[in-house]
Every structure is written in structure tokens, then in C-alpha cells.
Amino acid sequence: MRKRKEFIMSHPKKIEIxxxxxxxxxxxxxxxxxxxxxxxxxxxxxxxxxSKKSKAKNKEIIKKFNEATSGVLCTSKAADQGADISGLSVAVIMSTDSSKIRKTQRIGRTIRFEEGKTAELFTLIIKGTQE
Structure with missing residues (x-):
């Protein structure tokens, strides 16, 4: 069961899309x-x-990202709660879990109001699975 779940969450098609x-x-x-x-x-x-990078290194990456006008920040769970990430307009959620708080935090990061901003949120799921 666990291997099936891991395969679904990390399906190669999700990376491609x-x-x-x-x-x-x-x-x-x-x-x-x-x-x-x-x-x-x-x-x-x-x-x-x-989480395997130092907090200082993650903060440095987030600081540079916040200062940029475009770019991509990839994470598994390090940006779910407590990270101040500004200016996001696109989020791609490649795997879901049962945590409603995590889901809300992820969505909230992207749809945070900013004048003139349009946000896009993509949740990638595998058809026919429990995702």
C-alpha cells in the first residue's frame, strides 16, 4: 500500500506536467x-x-526569491508554515495529503491579495486514485 502511495505522489508524469x-x-x-x-x-x-538544508541557507534562498521579480521555488514541506514568501502568482501542488492546515497554507501563499495580481493554482492528481 505504501509503495503504491509513493508511486502516485511521485508519478513521473507529474514532474513532466x-x-x-x-x-x-x-x-x-x-x-x-x-x-x-x-x-x-x-x-x-x-x-x-x-529541511535538510540549514535554516540560514533556506532563509537566504527565500530572501533572494522575495527580492526577485520572477523565479521558481521548489519545496516539499519547508514552506508550508511560517515562511514569508511574497509575490507568488503560481503554485503547483504535486501531491496532497490529509492535512487540511497544510493544504490551506499552500493555497494561501499563492492567493494572498496584491493589487493587480492574478493567481494560478494547479493541483496535479492521478486519475482513478484516491488523491
């Missing part, structure tokens, strides 16, 4: 939420923040 979404939005500030650090790194676009 995520890359296409990001490539089409190079002028936007985007964030991806993956199931694992490995999945975040597999996207291969932008910067990756995660």
Missing part, C-alpha cells in the same frame, strides 16, 4: 509543493528549500 507549467510562466513567481525532497529536486527548475 509541472515543468511544462513552469516553462510557460517564466515571467512569474512560482512555487511547487512536492511529496519529497527528491521530487522537488527532480523538477530541476529554480531553487529548492527543504
Amino acid at each position: 509541472c515543468k511544462k507549467i513552469l516553462e510557460a510562466r517564466k515571467d512569474k513567481k512560482c512555487i511547487t509543493f512536492s511529496a519529497t525532497i527528491k521530487d522537488s529536486e527532480a523538477i530541476g527548475i529554480g531553487e529548492v528549500i527543504h
Whole structure:
């Protein structure tokens, strides 16, 4: 059961679709939420923040991202709560779980009101699964 869940959360098609979404939005500030650090790194676009990096390094990456006008920030769970990430207009959620708080935080990061901003939120799911 666990292997099936891992396969669904880290399905190669999700990585492929995520890359296409990001490539089409190079002028936007985007964030991806993956199931694992490995999945975040597999996207291969932008910067990756995660729990195995020092807090100082993650803060430095977020600071540079906040100062930029466009870019991609990839994470598994390091940006779910407590991270101040500004200017996001695109989010790609590549895996879901049962945490309503995590889901709300992820959505909230992207749809935060900013004058003139249009937000896009993509949740990638595999048809016919419990996702």
C-alpha cells in the first residue's frame, strides 16, 4: 500500500506536467509543493528549500526569491508554515495529503491579495486514485 502511495505522489508524469507549467510562466513567481525532497529536486527548475538544508541557507534562498521579480521555488514541506514568501502568482501542488492546515497554507501563499495580481493554482492528481 505504501509503495503504491509513493508511486502516485511521485508519478513521473507529474514532474513532466509541472515543468511544462513552469516553462510557460517564466515571467512569474512560482512555487511547487512536492511529496519529497527528491521530487522537488527532480523538477530541476529554480531553487529548492527543504529541511535538510540549514535554516540560514533556506532563509537566504527565500530572501533572494522575495527580492526577485520572477523565479521558481521548489519545496516539499519547508514552506508550508511560517515562511514569508511574497509575490507568488503560481503554485503547483504535486501531491496532497490529509492535512487540511497544510493544504490551506499552500493555497494561501499563492492567493494572498496584491493589487493587480492574478493567481494560478494547479493541483496535479492521478486519475482513478484516491488523491
